[in-house]
Amino acid sequence: MSASPIVLDGVDKTFISRRTGEKQQVFRDFSLRVEPGEMVAVVGASGTGKTTLLHLVAGLELPDRGTVTAGDGRPRLGVVFQQPRLLDWIPVEKNVALAARAAGVPRDDVAKVLADVGLADYAGAYPSVLSGGQRQRVAVARAFVVRPDLVLLDEPFSALDELTARRLRLLLQDLWLREQRTGLLVTHNALEAAFLADRVIVLADRPARVAREYRIARPRPRTPEDPDLFDVHREIVAALA
């Protein structure tokens, strides 16, 4: 089992608006460290750079200045996006198996991880016949089958109804307890952040800065109804407001 740190050091990132042509600096001299095995949640209003932060760590964007290092420089990633990003033309099992094969993971692991996320019976089904929650489970299975050094979660359950989202958060917690990977969760949902993370960072302004930081001391496994988590949730919401 390996867990890697994520380090952003003095990062600048500017976008040029396609509509107006104006420069929009999202990060200026931004630094953040996520310890190995730690799950950090990033919350903030829309446009504060949460998704850009995740894209920088995933290597989908490059910083204009500064460095983003994750693990040994080329960490194995497991990512769950807001939309599951599945290949609708191949069955569930194949969707997960493609990622597993590229990562050099034994084929047997695919069935195991599908069983872990409760989709053993749907291995041969096409993604388009699954519900939103089931599709997101496939995305979770794909993220964990590769034995990731880092798990990146980009508002993973925001498109789901609350009941389904709650079940998936519990599932994610179970996987987390077992795998103990380094994780970065970007979310609008303060309660989700408090429930899943060891540390919650509130981003504000543009260029983004860390406005507040909360350590969640509650041991895992946690329950969604934990009153302590509700207290943290209220504090985060107050900070966001």
Added chain:
Amino acid sequence: MTLTDTARAAGHPLLGGTEPPAPAPARRNRALRVASRPLPAVALVLLLAAGWEIMARASDSAFLPGLGEVAGDLWEITESGALWSNVQVTLVRVALGFAAAFVVSLAVGIAMGRNEWVRRFLEPAVLIGLATPGLVKALLCIIWFGVSLVNPVLTVALAAAPPLTVNIVQGVRGVDPTLGEMAHIYRLSPLTRLRYVWLPAIGPALFTGARLGIAMAWKVIVLVEIFGLADGVGYQLNLEFSQHNVAGVLAWTIAFAVVMAVIEYGLLQTVERRATRWRKVSVR
């Protein structure tokens, strides 16, 4: 028993269950439905044939031979083996040319669809290829390559590639870019990306392009064979034409149309059905 178990026990095909045998009346209805599918097309052909026969009898002209005469010529070229040997030659030329066009168009189309600079660089060439008449391509290839196999293959490739490329570019530009990000994150190999991401995603555009490309290929292969080669369907058409044998021209044309129909309905549509099977499963 869970819902899934129930579904599997009921033979849900998506859950790996076996299809329960359909009851006899249902099977009969399905067979009837399948059998009646080509009826409208057959009705059109019969109507055209009847109209032709009426015209031929009314005009009583050598330029409008009756169906019996055309059928006689068709039988003759079939029995002598000329039909199959010439169709085979033409098909090989079209297949080789189309295969070359497909490979090049796929590479160029994906590059143009993904890279703006490449698109701007190659777009004029594709437009020139689209605008240049097939006859010009055929004549130039005859002049440059004479009677060698390169001539018909290159002509077909030049005719089929532009419409194929245009459709592939459109298909690639319509692909959800987030799938590319997913492929990047999970480090899918270029071959895996091509096979499981790009080709299925651009499938509909690819089939539209293939249809247009093959239609262009049929047109130019006949021209090349008429003007520059000594065998093939086009050459035989020209031979019958030079002998003022309209029945012969029609017999070869009908044979050619049948071959095209077999390729469209028997090959292209079968491949397309298989490639897009997942869509039908989704809408059940």
